[in-house]
Amino acid sequence: MDQIVRAVTADGFVKISAVTARDTVERARQIHDLSPTACAALGRTLCGASMLGELMKEDDASLTIRVNGGGPAGSVIAVSDSNGNVRGYVTNPKADLPTRPDGKLDVGGLVGRNGMLTVSRDIGLKEPYVGSVELVTGEIGEDLAQYMVESEQIPSAVGVGVLIDTDRTVRAAGGFIVQLMPGAPESLIEKLETNILFMDQLTTVLDEDGIDAVVSQVLFSLDPREAERHPIEYRCSCTRERVAAALRSVGAKELRSMAAEGKNTEVSCQFCDRLYEFTPAELLEMAEAPEETEE
Numbered sequence: 001m002d003q004i005v006r007a008v009t010a011d012g013f014v015k016i017s018a019v020t021a022r023d024t025v026e027r028a029r030q031i032h033d034l035s036p037t038a039c040a041a042l043g044r045t046l047c048g049a050s051m052l053g054e055l056m057k058e059d060d061a062s063l064t065i066r067v068n069g070g071g072p073a074g075s076v077i078a079v080s081d082s083n084g085n086v087r088g089y090v091t092n093p094k095a096d097l098p099t100r101p102d103g104k105l106d107v108g109g110l111v112g113r114n115g116m117l118t119v120s121r122d123i124g125l126k127e128p129y130v131g132s133v134e135l136v137t138g139e140i141g142e143d144l145a146q147y148m149v150e151s152e153q154i155p156s157a158v159g160v161g162v163l164i165d166t167d168r169t170v171r172a173a174g175g176f177i178v179q180l181m182p183g184a185p186e187s188l189i190e191k192l193e194t195n196i197l198f199m200d201q202l203t204t205v206l207d208e209d210g211i212d213a214v215v216s217q218v219l220f221s222l223d224p225r226e227a228e229r230h231p232i233e234y235r236c237s238c239t240r241e242r243v244a245a246a247l248r249s250v251g252a253k254e255l256r257s258m259a260a261e262g263k264n265t266e267v268s269c270q271f272c273d274r275l276y277e278f279t280p281a282e283l284l285e286m287a288e289a290p291e292e293t294e295e
Helices: 022-032 035-056 105-113 141-152 186-198 202-209 211-218 240-248 252-260 280-287
Strands: 005-008 016-018 062-068 076-081 086-089 116-122 129-134 157-163 168-180 225-230 267-268 275-279
Touching: 016 035, 016 211, 022 086, 022 168, 022 280, 035 062, 035 076, 035 086, 035 105, 035 141, 035 157, 035 168, 062 141, 076 252, 116 141, 129 141, 129 186, 141 157, 141 168, 157 186, 157 202, 157 280, 168 186, 168 202, 168 211, 186 211, 211 225, 240 267, 240 280, 252 280, 275 280
Parallel strands: none
Antiparallel strands: 005 016, 005 225, 016 168, 062 076, 062 116, 076 086, 116 129, 157 168, 267 275
Protein backbone atom coordinates (compact mmCIF):
# COMPACT_ATOMS: atom_id res chain seq x y z
CA MET A 1 0.00 0.00 0.00
CA ASP A 2 1.30 3.43 -0.92
CA GLN A 3 1.71 5.59 2.16
CA ILE A 4 3.50 8.45 3.85
CA VAL A 5 5.21 8.07 7.20
CA ARG A 6 6.41 10.98 9.32
CA ALA A 7 8.75 10.60 12.27
CA VAL A 8 10.84 12.78 14.56
CA THR A 9 13.85 11.95 16.70
CA ALA A 10 13.31 11.87 20.45
CA ASP A 11 15.34 15.06 20.90
CA GLY A 12 13.20 16.86 18.28
CA PHE A 13 16.17 17.96 16.18
CA VAL A 14 15.45 15.81 13.10
CA LYS A 15 12.19 15.30 11.22
CA ILE A 16 11.66 12.87 8.38
CA SER A 17 8.89 12.35 5.86
CA ALA A 18 9.09 9.16 3.82
CA VAL A 19 6.82 7.89 1.07
CA THR A 20 6.38 4.62 -0.76
CA ALA A 21 4.52 5.12 -4.03
CA ARG A 22 4.88 2.14 -6.36
CA ASP A 23 1.19 1.92 -7.27
CA THR A 24 0.92 5.70 -7.63
CA VAL A 25 3.83 5.95 -10.06
CA GLU A 26 2.70 2.84 -11.94
CA ARG A 27 -0.71 4.47 -12.38
CA ALA A 28 1.00 7.54 -13.84
CA ARG A 29 2.99 5.29 -16.19
CA GLN A 30 -0.18 3.61 -17.42
CA ILE A 31 -2.12 6.86 -17.92
CA HIS A 32 0.63 8.61 -19.87
CA ASP A 33 2.33 5.58 -21.48
CA LEU A 34 5.65 6.82 -20.12
CA SER A 35 9.05 5.69 -21.31
CA PRO A 36 11.21 4.18 -18.54
CA THR A 37 13.29 7.34 -18.08
CA ALA A 38 10.29 9.67 -18.28
CA CYS A 39 8.57 7.45 -15.72
CA ALA A 40 11.54 7.79 -13.38
CA ALA A 41 11.59 11.57 -13.84
CA LEU A 42 7.87 11.99 -13.18
CA GLY A 43 7.88 9.38 -10.43
CA ARG A 44 10.64 11.14 -8.51
CA THR A 45 8.83 14.45 -8.88
CA LEU A 46 5.53 12.93 -7.74
CA CYS A 47 7.24 11.52 -4.64
CA GLY A 48 8.77 14.91 -3.84
CA ALA A 49 5.45 16.68 -4.35
CA SER A 50 3.65 14.15 -2.16
CA MET A 51 6.01 14.67 0.77
CA LEU A 52 6.12 18.47 0.48
CA GLY A 53 2.36 18.71 -0.05
CA GLU A 54 1.63 16.55 2.97
CA LEU A 55 3.68 18.89 5.15
CA MET A 56 1.26 21.77 4.48
CA LYS A 57 -1.13 22.44 7.34
CA GLU A 58 -4.09 23.90 5.39
CA ASP A 59 -6.74 21.30 4.51
CA ASP A 60 -7.54 22.58 1.01
CA ALA A 61 -3.99 23.52 0.08
CA SER A 62 -2.16 22.26 -2.99
CA LEU A 63 1.46 22.23 -4.05
CA THR A 64 2.84 22.14 -7.58
CA ILE A 65 6.38 21.26 -8.63
CA ARG A 66 7.46 22.26 -12.15
CA VAL A 67 10.81 21.15 -13.51
CA ASN A 68 12.21 22.21 -16.87
CA GLY A 69 15.89 21.83 -17.58
CA GLY A 70 15.79 22.18 -21.35
CA GLY A 71 16.08 18.43 -21.92
CA PRO A 72 14.06 16.10 -24.20
CA ALA A 73 11.41 15.53 -21.49
CA GLY A 74 10.19 19.12 -21.67
CA SER A 75 8.39 20.08 -18.47
CA VAL A 76 7.78 17.65 -15.61
CA ILE A 77 4.83 18.69 -13.46
CA ALA A 78 3.49 17.16 -10.25
CA VAL A 79 0.66 18.40 -8.05
CA SER A 80 -0.12 17.28 -4.49
CA ASP A 81 -2.95 17.96 -2.09
CA SER A 82 -2.31 18.43 1.63
CA ASN A 83 -2.74 14.69 2.23
CA GLY A 84 0.00 13.73 -0.21
CA ASN A 85 -2.27 12.50 -3.01
CA VAL A 86 -0.70 13.40 -6.34
CA ARG A 87 -1.16 13.75 -10.07
CA GLY A 88 1.25 14.80 -12.80
CA TYR A 89 2.46 14.64 -16.37
CA VAL A 90 5.48 15.04 -18.63
CA THR A 91 5.30 17.24 -21.74
CA ASN A 92 7.04 14.56 -23.83
CA PRO A 93 6.06 11.28 -22.12
CA LYS A 94 7.74 8.98 -24.65
CA ALA A 95 11.09 10.79 -24.64
CA ASP A 96 13.87 8.46 -23.55
CA LEU A 97 17.66 8.17 -23.40
CA PRO A 98 20.11 5.26 -23.18
CA THR A 99 21.10 4.24 -19.67
CA ARG A 100 24.18 5.84 -18.13
CA PRO A 101 27.53 3.99 -18.05
CA ASP A 102 26.70 2.88 -14.48
CA GLY A 103 23.51 1.23 -15.75
CA LYS A 104 21.13 3.75 -14.17
CA LEU A 105 18.41 5.68 -15.99
CA ASP A 106 19.66 9.04 -17.23
CA VAL A 107 17.03 11.22 -15.58
CA GLY A 108 19.33 14.24 -15.46
CA GLY A 109 19.98 13.97 -19.18
CA LEU A 110 16.29 13.63 -20.02
CA VAL A 111 15.22 16.51 -17.77
CA GLY A 112 18.25 18.65 -18.58
CA ARG A 113 20.32 20.79 -16.25
CA ASN A 114 19.87 24.26 -17.72
CA GLY A 115 16.66 25.47 -16.13
CA MET A 116 14.61 25.84 -12.99
CA LEU A 117 12.71 23.88 -10.38
CA THR A 118 9.69 25.87 -9.21
CA VAL A 119 7.44 25.08 -6.25
CA SER A 120 4.08 26.81 -5.99
CA ARG A 121 2.02 26.57 -2.80
CA ASP A 122 -1.66 27.48 -3.01
CA ILE A 123 -3.18 27.87 0.46
CA GLY A 124 -6.32 29.69 -0.66
CA LEU A 125 -4.95 33.21 -0.75
CA LYS A 126 -5.27 35.48 -3.78
CA GLU A 127 -1.78 34.61 -4.99
CA PRO A 128 0.18 31.39 -4.37
CA TYR A 129 3.60 31.38 -2.74
CA VAL A 130 6.19 30.61 -5.42
CA GLY A 131 9.84 29.69 -4.93
CA SER A 132 12.36 28.74 -7.62
CA VAL A 133 15.91 27.45 -7.77
CA GLU A 134 18.28 26.72 -10.61
CA LEU A 135 18.64 23.03 -11.31
CA VAL A 136 21.70 21.39 -9.82
CA THR A 137 21.73 18.01 -11.58
CA GLY A 138 18.26 17.51 -13.08
CA GLU A 139 18.07 14.26 -11.10
CA ILE A 140 15.25 15.80 -8.98
CA GLY A 141 16.44 14.76 -5.51
CA GLU A 142 19.43 17.10 -5.36
CA ASP A 143 17.35 19.85 -6.93
CA LEU A 144 14.63 19.50 -4.30
CA ALA A 145 17.26 19.60 -1.56
CA GLN A 146 18.61 22.83 -3.05
CA TYR A 147 15.09 24.26 -3.06
CA MET A 148 14.62 23.39 0.61
CA VAL A 149 17.86 25.15 1.56
CA GLU A 150 17.44 28.25 -0.63
CA SER A 151 13.69 28.88 -0.52
CA GLU A 152 12.59 27.24 2.72
CA GLN A 153 15.78 28.11 4.66
CA ILE A 154 15.77 24.59 6.13
CA PRO A 155 18.90 22.38 5.96
CA SER A 156 17.58 19.23 4.32
CA ALA A 157 18.52 15.98 2.65
CA VAL A 158 16.26 14.55 -0.04
CA GLY A 159 16.25 11.12 -1.63
CA VAL A 160 13.81 10.04 -4.34
CA GLY A 161 13.93 7.00 -6.57
CA VAL A 162 12.01 4.85 -9.03
CA LEU A 163 12.94 1.27 -9.93
CA ILE A 164 11.71 0.09 -13.34
CA ASP A 165 11.31 -3.67 -13.80
CA THR A 166 12.38 -5.62 -16.89
CA ASP A 167 8.80 -5.49 -18.23
CA ARG A 168 8.90 -1.65 -17.96
CA THR A 169 6.44 -1.56 -15.04
CA VAL A 170 7.27 0.19 -11.77
CA ARG A 171 8.80 -2.17 -9.24
CA ALA A 172 9.46 0.35 -6.47
CA ALA A 173 9.13 4.10 -5.96
CA GLY A 174 9.45 6.44 -3.02
CA GLY A 175 11.60 8.89 -1.20
CA PHE A 176 12.45 10.74 1.98
CA ILE A 177 12.95 14.32 3.12
CA VAL A 178 15.02 14.89 6.27
CA GLN A 179 14.87 18.31 7.92
CA LEU A 180 17.21 19.64 10.60
CA MET A 181 15.64 21.84 13.23
CA PRO A 182 17.40 24.91 14.69
CA GLY A 183 19.97 24.08 17.35
CA ALA A 184 20.86 20.63 16.03
CA PRO A 185 24.36 19.78 17.31
CA GLU A 186 27.18 19.20 14.83
CA SER A 187 27.63 15.63 16.04
CA LEU A 188 24.03 14.81 15.12
CA ILE A 189 24.44 16.35 11.67
CA GLU A 190 27.56 14.25 11.08
CA LYS A 191 25.75 11.10 12.22
CA LEU A 192 22.86 11.81 9.88
CA GLU A 193 25.19 12.42 6.94
CA THR A 194 26.95 9.13 7.67
CA ASN A 195 23.65 7.23 7.83
CA ILE A 196 22.53 8.58 4.46
CA LEU A 197 25.93 8.00 2.87
CA PHE A 198 26.08 4.35 3.90
CA MET A 199 22.41 3.38 3.62
CA ASP A 200 21.46 0.82 0.99
CA GLN A 201 20.15 2.09 -2.35
CA LEU A 202 16.76 3.68 -1.70
CA THR A 203 14.75 1.69 -4.26
CA THR A 204 16.37 -1.55 -3.07
CA VAL A 205 15.30 -0.83 0.52
CA LEU A 206 11.77 0.00 -0.62
CA ASP A 207 11.55 -3.08 -2.83
CA GLU A 208 12.95 -5.55 -0.31
CA ASP A 209 12.09 -4.15 3.12
CA GLY A 210 9.56 -1.33 2.76
CA ILE A 211 9.15 2.21 3.99
CA ASP A 212 9.83 1.52 7.67
CA ALA A 213 13.31 0.30 6.75
CA VAL A 214 13.96 3.60 4.97
CA VAL A 215 13.15 5.54 8.13
CA SER A 216 15.20 3.14 10.25
CA GLN A 217 18.28 3.40 8.04
CA VAL A 218 18.18 7.19 7.64
CA LEU A 219 17.65 7.74 11.37
CA PHE A 220 19.74 4.78 12.55
CA SER A 221 20.66 5.11 16.26
CA LEU A 222 18.84 8.47 16.47
CA ASP A 223 15.76 7.11 18.30
CA PRO A 224 13.00 7.97 15.78
CA ARG A 225 9.39 8.20 16.99
CA GLU A 226 6.60 7.76 14.45
CA ALA A 227 4.31 10.80 14.31
CA GLU A 228 1.87 9.95 11.53
CA ARG A 229 1.10 7.39 8.82
CA HIS A 230 -1.59 7.42 6.13
CA PRO A 231 -2.23 6.14 2.60
CA ILE A 232 -1.72 8.15 -0.58
CA GLU A 233 -2.75 7.56 -4.19
CA TYR A 234 -2.76 8.99 -7.70
CA ARG A 235 -5.80 11.24 -7.59
CA CYS A 236 -7.00 13.72 -10.20
CA SER A 237 -9.35 16.54 -9.25
CA CYS A 238 -10.65 17.26 -12.75
CA THR A 239 -14.37 17.86 -13.28
CA ARG A 240 -16.46 18.81 -16.28
CA GLU A 241 -16.90 22.29 -14.79
CA ARG A 242 -13.15 22.83 -14.43
CA VAL A 243 -12.47 21.62 -17.97
CA ALA A 244 -15.22 23.92 -19.27
CA ALA A 245 -13.62 26.85 -17.44
CA ALA A 246 -10.29 26.06 -19.07
CA LEU A 247 -11.99 25.79 -22.45
CA ARG A 248 -13.58 29.22 -22.01
CA SER A 249 -10.12 30.71 -21.65
CA VAL A 250 -9.52 30.34 -25.42
CA GLY A 251 -11.94 33.24 -25.93
CA ALA A 252 -15.37 33.77 -27.49
CA LYS A 253 -14.06 34.06 -31.05
CA GLU A 254 -12.28 30.71 -30.93
CA LEU A 255 -15.26 29.04 -29.25
CA ARG A 256 -17.57 30.25 -32.03
CA SER A 257 -15.11 28.99 -34.63
CA MET A 258 -15.02 25.57 -32.98
CA ALA A 259 -18.84 25.46 -32.79
CA ALA A 260 -19.10 26.39 -36.49
CA GLU A 261 -17.35 23.15 -37.40
CA GLY A 262 -20.60 21.42 -36.43
CA LYS A 263 -19.08 18.59 -34.43
CA ASN A 264 -18.48 17.84 -30.79
CA THR A 265 -15.20 19.01 -29.26
CA GLU A 266 -13.23 16.60 -27.12
CA VAL A 267 -10.93 17.86 -24.38
CA SER A 268 -8.70 15.52 -22.40
CA CYS A 269 -7.39 16.15 -18.89
CA GLN A 270 -3.61 16.51 -18.90
CA PHE A 271 -3.32 14.67 -15.61
CA CYS A 272 -5.59 11.63 -16.01
CA ASP A 273 -6.36 11.59 -19.76
CA ARG A 274 -10.11 11.52 -19.14
CA LEU A 275 -12.08 12.80 -22.12
CA TYR A 276 -14.76 15.47 -21.84
CA GLU A 277 -17.06 16.17 -24.79
CA PHE A 278 -18.77 19.47 -25.56
CA THR A 279 -21.45 20.01 -28.21
CA PRO A 280 -21.49 23.00 -30.59
CA ALA A 281 -24.47 24.37 -28.63
CA GLU A 282 -22.48 24.20 -25.38
CA LEU A 283 -19.55 25.96 -27.02
CA LEU A 284 -21.81 28.77 -28.22
CA GLU A 285 -23.29 29.07 -24.74
CA MET A 286 -19.77 29.46 -23.33
CA ALA A 287 -18.97 32.08 -25.96
CA GLU A 288 -22.02 34.15 -25.03
CA ALA A 289 -21.53 33.86 -21.27
CA PRO A 290 -20.24 37.06 -19.64
CA GLU A 291 -16.64 36.94 -18.47
CA GLU A 292 -16.13 36.67 -14.72
CA THR A 293 -14.31 39.60 -13.20
CA GLU A 294 -12.55 39.83 -9.85
CA GLU A 295 -13.82 42.37 -7.40
